[in-house]
Amino acid sequence: MVVVMSPDATEADLERVVEIVRAAGAQAFVSRGVSRTIVGVVGDHTRIGMLSLRNRRGVADVVRISAEYKLVSREHHPERSVIEVGGVPIGPGFLTVIAGPCAVETPEQTLQAARMAKAAGASLLRGGAYKPRTSPYAFQGLGEEGLKILADVRAETGLPVVTEVVDAHDVELVAEYADMLQIGTRNMQNFSLLRAVGAAPRPVLLKRGMSATIKEWLMAAEYIAQRGNLDIVLCERGIRTFETATRNTLDISAVPVVHRLSHLPVIVDPSHSGGRRDLVLPLARAAVAAGADGLIIDVHPDPSIALCDGDQALCGDDVEKVAELTESLGVLMGRVPATGLTATRD
Amino acid sequence: MVVVMSPDATEADLERVVEIVRAAGAQAFVSRGVSRTIVGVVGDHTRIGMLSLRNRRGVADVVRISAEYKLVSREHHPERSVIEVGGVPIGPGFLTVIAGPCAVETPEQTLQAARMAKAAGASLLRGGAYKPRTSPYAFQGLGEEGLKILADVRAETGLPVVTEVVDAHDVELVAEYADMLQIGTRNMQNFSLLRAVGAAPRPVLLKRGMSATIKEWLMAAEYIAQRGNLDIVLCERGIRTFETATRNTLDISAVPVVHRLSHLPVIVDPSHSGGRRDLVLPLARAAVAAGADGLIIDVHPDPSIALCDGDQALCGDDVEKVAELTESLGVLMGRVPATGLTATRD
Amino acid sequence: MVVVMSPDATEADLERVVEIVRAAGAQAFVSRGVSRTIVGVVGDHTRIGMLSLRNRRGVADVVRISAEYKLVSREHHPERSVIEVGGVPIGPGFLTVIAGPCAVETPEQTLQAARMAKAAGASLLRGGAYKPRTSPYAFQGLGEEGLKILADVRAETGLPVVTEVVDAHDVELVAEYADMLQIGTRNMQNFSLLRAVGAAPRPVLLKRGMSATIKEWLMAAEYIAQRGNLDIVLCERGIRTFETATRNTLDISAVPVVHRLSHLPVIVDPSHSGGRRDLVLPLARAAVAAGADGLIIDVHPDPSIALCDGDQALCGDDVEKVAELTESLGVLMGRVPATGLTATRD
């Protein structure tokens, strides 16, 4: 932390700041410039974070400089992690596709969508049984019935299952059925839920909050990691801006930025980012080219009757184009398609 | 809903759209223009919402026009509501101040802060026992111990208590101690939690999500209302923008906009909006002048040692200025200070 | 400027940074912490600004700390300025209303609007002869003919004229007719234009860019000031956010923030902020309560046929409510209505 004194700060103001810092058990380094004096503060992060110096007499500004996440930081873990989901790897060297319906509606629709997922080159199946919806009058998901459908489809197709959990008290139940627990964008700072999945025996897919900074996203991952679960995959899914041509604005820069800051894998959701079917393939290509470790894509056998987000679900010929693009672009990016050698669960 | 056909749509495209609409039990009205044809869709909202027409051949755009919230809408309830919290009214004709520490730390600090709240003209006490914090290493609140402190301070001062709940499964416990349940900005779309407070026997203070549109905020209120609890007060607390001089950007326009759309009271949080002590009073004045039904303000006996958000807590002489400003401006705006005639609970 | 070294920076990395700083004629102060070393850089701002240290080996971050504007800064000019426009003051102690039509359309419409402006308590007349419009097919203003109409209406009503200039080469012409030159939001960083009005013998109304930070806005003012014209009034007119209920989001906090940073007066445009007639009065009240030095408001005798922004123009009874609100709220805020003692020009 750096404390910048204002030009008219007195010697007493400065001494008072140094005194507060030292009283908190931290060290203070004073640099006197021609027009400004600066106090560098070094020590235990938690205690320093509690100091309230900004409103002290003579203080012009306080700048924090130390990363506040540790376990997910690349600073402390330079090598990038590979996370396994039901035997399928996500991480450097691999390109992993997760696909499936936005929401589980019926066994038939889910099975058909799973077959489309395979055609798209996916090695993991996505599908929502619990749907957080903006409107209380929209379809809210089938709940446990949906989880059972997913498990049946896994048995049929061999694809491990990624599904969302929305309540800390459902984590145990969902973990029984699913191979990976998804935290949705609206729950990125639902800290009870983060703690609960942090204690679960399943890897976690953590979507970025739609207005979260990259730093806050990594802090949310740190909540999970702190509980002992380091099997975390980050998912960029678009942020909120003034642009209205797309549902959200895919922050493609987040991929290389996160790779610099964290050892965790990062995948991209081109379906929710744009919210438009015609943007899924171009955004998927951009994601792979930017270095993403994978993709998560909505597919639906008949989007026109989908109960959730039909406008963005891939269908028809476009599905196979996902497999093509990941293969050709993947090779160029030094990645092989992830395949589950042992798509069985313990 | 209005479906706009593209210029090159064929008669068959149009017929297919009309067919889909009718198959869903809704009515379709076709208007043929020189260069465009438009289909107006009228009928049961839920069913129409499920139609996925945007990607149909020949469809250029789909525009939704009907408000998706009903119970909280002013359209169906033209008179503005007054909500009672432990005998204290919030709503038209009143100006209600809620004040207290950001976090409950000790009995002494809470009692002192409650006395400051009274000096600020507050008739309700705020204070967090469960704190959702960006960092897992930051102070997370005292939990039930904090709730007990709040109850003791209420007994001492007569101020009913407003406190945050962060987990659906804590609602019952928190409701035992508190007079009003607060939903924080990060939980505005935690739908499990919204449903839980919707079933609780306490009024709810619903903070706006930091990147939520006004419509999404009202939809979140609708989740609560739909469970039977219509005692909801909305709280504008700043939204996220590119500006960095302030923690958030207070969206002052939200006050008159919400008053147009909903019968629920709206209060403003000038402390979290700006995140700076020196902005609290100007923003509080702006809020009252814009028509806010109340204010919620952080106070702390010694902000320099506050465990949470010390930079924005009011202290010293500024506290009484809150009482002065609400009185003088309140009169001008046709409002009387809310006082709890019967600050007792059942 | 503060340079933060990364944890793995070597002694040689540090020395190289210090060397570069010193070579540029600046001073370097090294603080060695337990986990991080920090270099404070002090010296001539321009030269330091040119150093590119962020990509040096061993550098983790570079933080700038010195304000980059000087002439408009309150640091160097603690007392707030009062700017005179055709004899009418804008600044501390006064509440100045500028009103008129968005665009000058006809002599009759402009004269009628000027009379409405007077009824609104305005002491300055606004009106656009040059209109920057998003669409090339929209009405672009009457040009010099519009300036002549404004001058005639000034002669008739005694109201000095505020009008926009959009091209550096029109500044001289516009300055012949106008009492104050307005720089619109789209031109806030049109530096040629800023320099041109900086050399003009008229005060300037500088609107905030719709996506400009407060700092950039003050830097734009510095461009004008640097050319010798310090008669600048800042105008907050809403920023661009994800919210769609309003045309822009009025950043009400900008008023007290700018008052802290700069000695220049700040006024608010409640018409363009919200873009809705029903929001003009609440936002005007909020602006005055937040400490604004004035208001600029669109009025139109018949908004339904306005050639520009009719949706936001005040009309009918609402016009007089502006005068009422500024009077009552103005007194409370310690301000008197600005009146032009000598509404004549040299």
Next chain:
Amino acid sequence: MVVVMSPDATEADLERVVEIVRAAGAQAFVSRGVSRTIVGVVGDHTRIGMLSLRNRRGVADVVRISAEYKLVSREHHPERSVIEVGGVPIGPGFLTVIAGPCAVETPEQTLQAARMAKAAGASLLRGGAYKPRTSPYAFQGLGEEGLKILADVRAETGLPVVTEVVDAHDVELVAEYADMLQIGTRNMQNFSLLRAVGAAPRPVLLKRGMSATIKEWLMAAEYIAQRGNLDIVLCERGIRTFETATRNTLDISAVPVVHRLSHLPVIVDPSHSGGRRDLVLPLARAAVAAGADGLIIDVHPDPSIALCDGDQALCGDDVEKVAELTESLGVLMGRVPATGLTATRD
């Protein structure tokens, strides 16, 4: 345009709306629903745009549906355009790289940067002689001296020149030296300047305003086109969001979205988007994969002493990686590197 009547609109309200529409020479189509009545308005766009219906009694909402740009729209020109710049094509089938220094500083630096540009596979040279800078104290460019340096370097290297123009009255001068005129992000809505380049005999590179919607960007292009110059290339360079890890947020979706809406080529600036050297290559890859027609990249022989934006300039080995990536990815995307067959000017 569609006018949505409110539920309580009377028959007289409806008739008045229809009357206004018809009086303006447009056609009105009334659709009566169970709870709402809708009026479709069709006719001459300009006249309809002037109608102010939103504030009419009984009107709930007004939705515009017709694209407001025509000449740049793909609706009227389905085939994508190829623009030639000094003999070098930009458009479908080609991948065109523009590279060079952010600012022209000296003849040596510019020549060296041009050689780096060639090594990067560029067929066009960028370089600023007029620099729009946030601070009046920052380096503002060499002006005409810089233009001469660019012309000399073109003679030496054969690379046609792309350079920014910031004032309508410099267009003629800059067009004498340059092969393509660049409009910078801050001038995207400087309509005088747009009109001036619209009348110039040179192709135009139109950067997106940092807070412009895609629609506004296309409207700005329409200003240029309307003056007779249809040789326009669009450049996405990042938009402003709340994220602070990057200078701007590259809106990668803008590439496919613009390709849908307009026949004009779109290139991407990965240097200004991220503002960080380490993001240039990943963002360049993402751009090509998303379908961009080209790239514009900052290079500098010694970024640490650059007078402008040194933090984002490529240097060293990374330069050749641009050529590699465009070649390998270009082939995959069905594009060949653009080379100037006749890199001479008339």
